[in-house]
Amino acid sequence: MGAGKVLVLYNYSQHLVKGEPKDILAEHGVIACAHAVAAALREAGYTVEVVAFSTDIEATLAPYPPKEWIVFNLGEGLEGRLFEEARIAWALEAMGYRFTGSPGEAIALSTNKAKAKEALARAGVPTPPWKLLRDPAEVDGWRPDGPLIVKPVSEDASIGIGASSVVTDPHQLRERVAYILNRYRQAALAEKFISGREFNISLWGNEPEILPLAEVDFSAFANPLERIVSFAAKWEPDSFEYKNTPVICPAVVDPELKGRIEEVAKKAWHAIGCRGYARVDMRVDTEGNPYVVEVNCNPDLSPDAGFYRAARAAGYTYTEMVVRILRLAVEGV
Known part of the structure; x- marks a missing residue:
C-alpha cells in the first residue's frame, strides 16, 4: 500500500x-x-x-x-x-x-487565541466578542453583555479550562484573570459565552474536504453555564465531565445549519492558513448562528480522538486515515 x-x-x-x-x-x-x-x-x-x-x-x-x-x-x-x-x-x-500538518505560521497564529480571532474577524468568520486582559485591574469599568468564558490566551487541549472558567460577574472575572496570569504566566482571553450546541468539524485535503460533523452531548448538565469541554472532560477519565460529554458523530443537524457550519469551517481554515488536516470547534447559539471558538491546526490523531471518529464515520480505517495524512504531506499540500 x-x-x-x-x-x-x-x-x-x-x-x-x-x-x-x-x-x-x-x-x-x-x-x-x-x-x-x-x-x-x-x-x-x-x-x-x-x-x-x-x-x-x-x-x-x-x-x-x-x-x-x-x-x-x-x-x-x-x-x-x-x-x-x-x-x-x-x-x-x-x-x-x-x-505532516500545518506550517509554523498557522500553528503560531492558531495558538495565540487573540491573534487567531483577529484573523478570523478580518476574514469575516464569526467568532464571539472578546477582550484580552493582562491585569485583573483591566476588568474595572468593563461591562460585558452576559456570561464570559475565560481562557489562557496561548494554550490548547483545554488546558486552563475548568468549572470556574465561565464567569458571570466582575469579581469572578478578576479572580479568573488573576489565576491565569499567576498559574499560566500569560494574558487571559475573555470571550462571550455562547450558550448552545458545540460542534467539532474535522477537515483535510487541499481545498479542504469536511468529514462528518461531530457534536458534544451536554444533556447530563442541567446548568447551561456548565456545558463546556473542560480539561477534566478531555483528560480525566474518572471525572463526571469525562464520563458525561459523549460525542455524537455524525451529528444530527438539519441541512441548512450543516451548510452554514461547513461554510464557516472552510473560511476559518483559510483564515488561519491550515494545511493537511485540522479541526474547527464551534458553538451555535439558540438562533442557529455558528461561532468559531477554536481552530486546531494539528488535532489529536489518537484512535479514540475526534479526528479519527470523524474519519471513521466517513468510512476510513485508522490506517487509511494515517496514510492519507502522510500522503498529503508527500504531495506538498
Whole structure:
C-alpha cells in the first residue's frame, strides 16, 4: 500500500514550566498516539522510526537525513513552553524536511487565541466578542453583555479550562484573570459565552474536504453555564465531565445549519492558513448562528480522538486515515 521512510516525531516532557501539575496528562497523551500512528504506517508498508525528543529537535533529527525521511509531525512542544509547537514546524521546514500538518505560521497564529480571532474577524468568520486582559485591574469599568468564558490566551487541549472558567460577574472575572496570569504566566482571553450546541468539524485535503460533523452531548448538565469541554472532560477519565460529554458523530443537524457550519469551517481554515488536516470547534447559539471558538491546526490523531471518529464515520480505517495524512504531506499540500 505504501513505501518509504517515515519518522514519527513526538515530544516527551517530564515536568512543566507553568500550569497545574495535572496538565502533564495532556503532554503525555501524544505518546500512545505516536505508537498508534507508527503501527498504522508499518501495516501500510512503510519503514518507520518513532523518535521522542526532550531537548532540542535539531540534535534529535541529526541521524535522519531530510532527503531520506519524511516526518509525521506529532510534536506539541516541550515542558509546556509557549509556542514550542510552532517552533518545531519552523525547524522542520528550515532543515528541509517534508512533514505532516500545518506550517509554523498557522500553528503560531492558531495558538495565540487573540491573534487567531483577529484573523478570523478580518476574514469575516464569526467568532464571539472578546477582550484580552493582562491585569485583573483591566476588568474595572468593563461591562460585558452576559456570561464570559475565560481562557489562557496561548494554550490548547483545554488546558486552563475548568468549572470556574465561565464567569458571570466582575469579581469572578478578576479572580479568573488573576489565576491565569499567576498559574499560566500569560494574558487571559475573555470571550462571550455562547450558550448552545458545540460542534467539532474535522477537515483535510487541499481545498479542504469536511468529514462528518461531530457534536458534544451536554444533556447530563442541567446548568447551561456548565456545558463546556473542560480539561477534566478531555483528560480525566474518572471525572463526571469525562464520563458525561459523549460525542455524537455524525451529528444530527438539519441541512441548512450543516451548510452554514461547513461554510464557516472552510473560511476559518483559510483564515488561519491550515494545511493537511485540522479541526474547527464551534458553538451555535439558540438562533442557529455558528461561532468559531477554536481552530486546531494539528488535532489529536489518537484512535479514540475526534479526528479519527470523524474519519471513521466517513468510512476510513485508522490506517487509511494515517496514510492519507502522510500522503498529503508527500504531495506538498
